[in-house]
Amino acid sequence: HIATNSGITLDNIIGLTNTKTILFEAIKLHIKFPKLVEDKNELSTSVLIFGPPGIGKTCLAKAVGVECRMPIISVNDWEYQSKYLQFTEKCVESLFRFACQQQPCILFVDDIDGLLGQRDDSRLEASFLPDLNERVALLKTFLNADTHDCSIHENEWIALAEQTNNYSTADIMIVCRDASFTSLRQLISATHFKRIPNLKLDSPHERWFICSSGDPNAKQITINETEPAELYVPPLTMSHMLAALPRINPSINEIDMAKYKALAETFGEEN
Numbered sequence: 001h002i003a004t005n006s007g008i009t010l011d012n013i014i015g016l017t018n019t020k021t022i023l024f025e026a027i028k029l030h031i032k033f034p035k036l037v038e039d040k041n042e043l044s045t046s047v048l049i050f051g052p053p054g055i056g057k058t059c060l061a062k063a064v065g066v067e068c069r070m071p072i073i074s075v076n077d078w079e080y081q082s083k084y085l086q087f088t089e090k091c092v093e094s095l096f097r098f099a100c101q102q103q104p105c106i107l108f109v110d111d112i113d114g115l116l117g118q119r120d121d122s123r124l125e126a127s128f129l130p131d132l133n134e135r136v137a138l139l140k141t142f143l144n145a146d147t148h149d150c151s152i153h154e155n156e157w158i159a160l161a162e163q164t165n166n167y168s169t170a171d172i173m174i175v176c177r178d179a180s181f182t183s184l185r186q187l188i189s190a191t192h193f194k195r196i197p198n199l200k201l202d203s204p205h206e207r208w209f210i211c212s213s214g215d216p217n218a219k220q221i222t223i224n225e226t227e228p229a230e231l232y233v234p235p236l237t238m239s240h241m242l243a244a245l246p247r248i249n250p251s252i253n254e255i256d257m258a259k260y261k262a263l264a265e266t267f268g269e270e271n
Contacts, residue, residue, distance in 0.1 A: 008063045016056060023047060023064050024188070025181055027106070031068050033228045036184060061108040072106045073099055129168055129252070135161040138169060142176035143236060151235040160241055166250045179244035183234045186210060192218040193226070207232040 010020045026047050029036070049057045065072035075095060099107040130138060136157050143150045145157075152160075164172055193208040194217040209232045211218050223231060 007066065008059060009066050010060075010063045013056060013059060013063055016060065019049065019060060023060060025184070027064055028067055029184070029188075031070075031104070033223070033231075035228045036187070036231065036233060058108075058110060061106065065106050065108075068104075068106070070105050071102060072108050073102060075107070075109045129166060130172075132158075132161050132165075135164050135167070135172060138172045139164070139176065142173050143180070149233070149235055151237050152241070153238075156238045160238075163245055166252070168250070168252055171248060171251050175241070175244050175248045178247060179240040180236055182240040182243055183236055186234055187223050187231060191222065192220055194218050196232070206230070210234070 010023070013020065049060060061074075062072060073095075096107070099105060139145075139157060139160055143152070145152065164175065167175070187210065190210045192211050192213045192215065194211045194215055195206045196209045198205055198207045207230050208221075208226050213220070
């Protein structure tokens, strides 16, 4: 069903600071400042909120709908499966089709682990990890290295590839996404900006740059008080990547890799 407006905002929810920030970045930032995020490596607009019952997961989802002024399609696993029984996969497909018809909207699936059910191991494909050169290529691709949005030197690419040993392609993509958002987080948390001429040929003639409160040209504002087109987004640097790496661990451990290699030796070839 489409949930009604609860009147609850993220500011009304006590605690869960990191979760609220992630929800802001994944959803509200796309609505409020679409131009800032459209080129950031296809940043995800999906969020998995997990934890024991009663910690505020459903309340958070409803608050996001209020913040974004968007309808929430709320689905409960127990109600859904009891209604459709054996037709889970087809009905999930119809659910997402309905959500597409209602967009922009928020699709909130409560207890999604029950809806998804057991994973079929027969669908699992063992694709082995990229080597050093492949990781360099992946990093450059995911970070749009040829654009002005990225400021990483050639020797730094090698260093990053060395630090992502045992990372899968998906792991590397997640690291890049997290790093891409680091520069945006600087904008989100900034309290002082100053106007500087835009050196690019495109308009506008001036842009808002982040500055310290002690800067003589500083103005105390937040990004909510600016026009998206006038904001200067700092380029992604090596420091952003180094900050993201500790937050994203490899999803495949050495024990898993040993199993995959054993399977490859027995039944197939290692990629």
